[in-house]
Amino acid sequence: MHQTLEWIDWTVLIATLATIVGYGTWKTRGQKNAQDYIKGGNSSKWWTIGLSVMATQASAITFLSTTGQAFSDGMGFVQFYFGLPIAMVIICLVFIPLYHRLKVYTAYEFLENRFDLKTRSLTAILFLIQRGLAAGITIFAPAIILSVVLGWDIVTLNIVIGVLVIIYTVSGGTKAVTVTQKQQMFVIFAGMFAALFVVISLIPEEVSFIDAIDIAGATGRMEVLDFSFDLENRYTVWTGIIGGTFLMLSYFGTDQSQVQRYLSGKSMKEMQMGLIFNGLLKVPMQFFILLVGVMVFVFYQFNPSPLNFIDASTQTVLASEYGDDYRILQNKQNKLFEEKQTLSLALSTDKDPLARQKLYSIDSIEKSYRLESKFLIKKAVDPEYKDTYTKLQNEVNTLKSDSESASYLEKSAALATLYKDAAKDTQTNDKDYMFIRFILNHLPTGLIGLLLAVILSAAMSSTASEINALATITSIDLYSRNLKEDKGEIHTVKMTKWFTLGWGIVAIIIACFANLAENLIQLVNIIGSIFYGNVLGIFLLAFFFKHIKGNAVFIGALITQAIVVIGWLLDWMPYLWLNLFGCVVVIGIANTLQVFLPKKTEA
Known part of the structure; x- marks a missing residue:
């Protein structure tokens, strides 16, 4: 190392x-x-x-x-x-x-x-x-x-x-x-x-x-x-x-x-x-x-991987009152590693379909462990997060008890989904450190x-x-x-x-x-998507809408930018769609304004 x-x-x-x-x-x-x-x-x-x-x-x-x-x-x-x-x-x-x-x-x-x-x-x-x-x-x-x-x-x-x-x-x-x-x-x-x-x-x-x-x-x-x-x-x-x-x-x-x-x-x-x-x-x-x-x-299917790729975060939680909980998770992941290593070899040499299904299930469980570790880290560095974590843990325990009759695969997938949805509130992402x-x-x-x-x-x-x-x-x-x-x-x-x-x-x-943020490359693209659709719409108005004048475009662009920011804050749609949304909205508003603006105020 x-x-x-x-x-x-x-x-x-x-x-x-x-x-x-x-x-x-x-x-x-x-x-x-x-x-x-x-x-x-x-x-x-x-x-x-x-x-x-x-x-x-x-x-x-x-x-x-x-x-x-x-x-x-x-x-x-x-x-x-x-x-x-x-x-x-x-x-x-x-x-x-x-x-x-x-x-x-x-x-x-x-x-x-x-x-x-x-x-x-x-x-x-x-x-x-x-x-x-x-x-x-x-x-x-x-x-x-x-x-x-x-x-x-x-x-x-x-x-x-x-x-x-x-x-x-x-x-x-x-x-x-x-x-x-x-x-x-x-x-x-x-x-x-x-x-x-x-x-x-x-x-x-x-x-x-x-x-x-x-x-x-x-x-x-x-x-x-x-x-x-x-x-x-x-x-x-x-x-x-x-x-x-x-x-x-x-x-x-x-x-x-x-x-x-x-x-x-x-x-x-x-x-x-x-x-x-x-x-x-x-x-x-x-x-x-x-x-x-x-x-x-794939390399980490044959070699041990950390629960969290940020060393400083791991050391922080291990030194906190939640250190024992984190070590329990680490031990659980270590047991999973031994199993997934065996299954990965079986899949590559014997093409065992049962190994494929179990490997998918283990991956879901490991994801839930990784996400649970993030909550422990969050709780260690942010005491105000305790109530949120406790509520989540109660939901997880209920799901586990209600799922005893469910298949191994379904239960693990449900746990992973629950942690993934709850993880949107955390700021302990380690993807960028992997x-x-x-x-x-x-x-x-x-x-x-x-x-x-x-x-x-x-x-x-x-x-x-x-x-x-x-x-x-x-x-x-x-x-x-x-x-x-x-x-x-x-x-x-x-x-x-x-x-x-x-x-x-x-x-x-x-x-x-x-x-x-959740992921740096996503953050850059989110920032771009908030502004790019509006800007592109302005250029398309310039290229293809010859009757549209300056005042209609200027006012339309200001209104559109406010709408797009509100749409992003309220999570109306995935961020990539904001590019199309902003473009369409500014074109629509500018065309509408052009009809109603007095001719003498046109630029």
Whole structure:
């Protein structure tokens, strides 16, 4: 078990990150005009655009949370990305030709030409709010990692990571972000392939890769497609294709952190090819990352796993008055491990259908143990939670006594469901710690440093894109647009650098106040879904509703944003549907207002 990093790991980690930061700073030194600093001199080839777009989206959260999501719930999360290829085609046919023809620096410049200044400013502000929050979370995620590795304070780590990103982003602007993202994606691909190879090699020799897939399938983790129309289910084919398409349209078509990546292309064809490249590669990439998480799950069928992957939480509850209860759970899980190890071997060698059924049942029971451990942890750190826990425990005991005649499988599934529903009130999620715990405890020296470099590279690439875009929007759409006189390109570049520094500091502050949600990757997507549907609707009104004027759109957007926030707070629907909902609502309200607004007030 690795308690500290070996010198080889430190060498690999520091050399990788120093090379990326140094290369980005050196390659883009001395840029003086806005064309070079903000649009990267329009020199990017299609593969650079494609990798840059992927790197912007592939933050540290992707590798921490996606693997944790697969470990806990399986491959179904890949359905979230089913709308991405559709969105790429639409953006290539509609958005890119328009942006290229107008030669815009930001996506929101177009809105002033089509509507008015206040609509442009409102949309830019909506972007700044949601992307500013997301930038903080992308710093916070890798800080979690290093806090586990180094034992450092998370606030200190937020500052260190943020400063590293600020150095080359302030120095080189868009081009620095783009050229470093190529290197970051190569590191990411190499590291994830190595991780998959190693985790498969750690599974017993008599268990083949196909057998490992079969074991994962026995517990429902290989269920990729869900065609149900259940609105309570976050990830189905329909939420991915419909809700996902609207989310991706808004993200890649109107979010400046992505628009800025392909606006740096040499030509419209290079921009389009870059997005198509992303559309073809992104879904397989996410499938691959989820598969790594599933293989880690299979690994733990043959190796003991902790009840909770957060060491600090485990130590806290063991030292509390609930320590004995927690140890009882640990002993129960240890007994389960012996049984599931035997069943997993039986399933892989004899293809025993009874072993498959029992393994599924044991997995359900283990999930209930893990969730019950979270309640014990919550009770240990939050005394006010005692009443909630006691009520839950009474319900569990009633269920157990009422289910004596029920089958083993039905009873265990009912327990798991009860704990899962109640766990929505907890803040003890450990999914995002699973992969880093596995890396530190089970991977060989050298590869640990590479995997940490992968996750930190991903964090740096996405955070750099975000603060670069935030600075550009602030500089071009708000600051420069409202200046009474043009102060020239040198002044614009200078102010954009200052705004980059400012947004970097804001992101660090947000990261310092962040905390683990149910799952970090879900938190980022939830934040986006609250704003993206409204923003996409504004752009669709601009593209396809020529009779709609500025005042109707502006008022409609304000009303829509309030409705979407209320809908999210009251949990009207799964968050992915908020993208479609917000888009439809703003289009409907703007069309209605256009009929009733006095003609003389139209913009």
